[in-house]
Amino acid sequence: MDEALLRDQMVALARSLFERGFSVGSAGNISARTADGGYLITPTNSSLGRLAAGRLSKLDSAFRPVSGDPPSKEVVMHRAFYEGRPEAGAVVHLHSTMATAIACLAEADANQPIAALTPYFFMRIGARLPVIPYFRPGDPAMEAAICAEAPTARAVLLSNHGPVVSAATLVDAVNAAEELEEAAKLALLLAGKPVRTLTPDQVAALLPH
Incomplete structure (x- = not known):
């Protein structure tokens, strides 16, 4: 995509996320690959x-600043996905309420903290949603932890922080981040209730072969 169009798309999608409550204040950051091999990312603060x-x-x-305002201090989490998943074309990090709530649960499954409730979760997020140990926001050590999971996970939850989601395009990454938030909301609404989950065979049928 032409860089000017990509810039406009990033601004429009970011505003949509903000206006619908997926981020508040200066929380969250978004990035995308450019046609020339570089990256666009939302500025710090x-x-x-x-x-x-x-x-x-x-x-x-090489993730060195070229132009524009200084990049987000959390650029390391974006770089981790681009390096760990060569197919990733965009990364979305939010502090969306429900997904962040799941990331704060002490008993959350470290490999799949959200039950197999809906097909679109697996279609957009994939088979795994690892929970990464807590790191101070912007801590460079976070990069290695995410990069280790990225080859087999399109998204991760940062403990006590929020979700980071990758996809082939910016639109796909935003859609996946929204789906993750809705899946987290369902999981919290149904907590403690008997639920009918998808079977392993039903999940397998939703994943790429």
């Missing part, structure tokens, strides 16, 4: 609801 296309941070292929 910026609100997803008030971005300017011309001020998005442009990074080169």
